[in-house]
Amino acid sequence: MDCDCLLRVVDMAKIFGDGCPYCLELTDDEHNICPRCGSIVGCAEISFEIMPNEILGIVGESGSGKSTILKTLYFDLEPTKGAAYLNCYEGDIFKANSQDKRWLRNFKIGMVYQNPEPGLVMDITAGGNIAEKLLAAGWRDVGKIRERASGLLKRMEIPVVRMDEITRNFSGGMQQRVQIAKALANNPEILLLDELTTGLDVSVQARILDLIKEIQRELNIAILLVTHDLGVIRLMAERTIVMRNGRIVEYGLTDQILEDPQHEYTQLLVNSEV
């Protein structure tokens, strides 16, 4: 890769539905439903770079395609178009074979879902959830696995005595922290965070955001942070992408986005903040 960035996404698009040759041409940041075939353009013309050790924010209202970007980068969804390059991998990661994709998911990319359900197995223990990830990465020594799992849970401020409790019993904030611990298990280079603190009460939100900042500094990890909350963006991200109806309408330094927004939609968004 010819730049010093960690991840480079080039002209990525994801269309939900059958799609037709006119989907991208006939949609924009005002309308994301193709008038010819009725397909929904989840995201399109998505290009950005993220540097090592950077927190990049993606902000926009629900349905603007933020989560679609994360899910595509984590291979949960297959992109309709575009390419993505990680500096540890030769070539387009979307074109990787399934074995390589598994390797990337296990070692290089960590994902924390908005809803803990897809990220955690609820009927097994918190420790078991982390063990699953370590086993997938080839760990075999039970003692070492338990040691790593308890270390991660402790780092996420989950009492080690609860390590063997089933995950379903945990509160929402704790489940989010177990998810983060799991995502960090194999020291990924980039962490994808989807509405991490949405629906949590304010003090829990604050604690989780503080933890993320500390971890980012400790592990020198890059973070792609999706949120609809401008306060979270202001606190966490140095650069920000603004999305609307699947398109990027503006990107820039976070303070510039918030104080000198250029696009009509960003101006509306910033002025709507309570």
Added chain:
Amino acid sequence: MKLEIKGLSKEFFLHQWVRKIEGFRDVSFAVDKGECFGIFGQSGSGKSSLIRCIYRTYIPTKGEIWYESREGKVNLATLPEYDVLKLRKEEIGYVSQFLRVVPRVSAVDVVAEPLIKRGLPVEEARAAASSLLERFLIPENLFDSYPSTFSGGELQRVNLARALITKFNLLLLDEPTASLDEGMKQIVTEMLREEKDRGATIICISHDASFLNALADRVGVMKGGRMVEILEEVP
């Protein structure tokens, strides 16, 4: 010249009202290494917009901002964002009029943070932060409190300490003494003079003529979005 501004303009476009608002127009000046350039003028004359453009919180509409960085001359008006972030970390500091405090971070950690980000051991950074807060006469029992509970003057000093700890090459100061009493103003003047002596370039907005006369080598006077004259001293 450390910083050279040529024909800089800033105009805001408000889509909702389909209206243009002028920040300032066609401003040019240059500042040398170790020099302090003051900016004087009424509120609304475009002073803050001007230094926010230099820091790139605002995107300039027209003009050039040439800055002599450690790695060569760059035009801040068009520099890619990632390079702007790098300069903000290493070379260019900005002290705003209104400090937005980082929640749940103690005063000493707010001040120490830029050093920790640069890789200094935490204890060393906190020690440096404490001694700087002491010079700013912040009572020691406040070091571990959250600045959200501080008075305006205390906040302003924490804010200044955070900028001065990093030894920036270019300091952009927006009304750094607005909430300070005379005694404190003296201390700040003295500390900013020390910054100049070690070679820092300072651009300082102030309403306070006596403060600017004590600190600035030259003063640009702004009126209605224009820099109408550049003086040796504010009358």
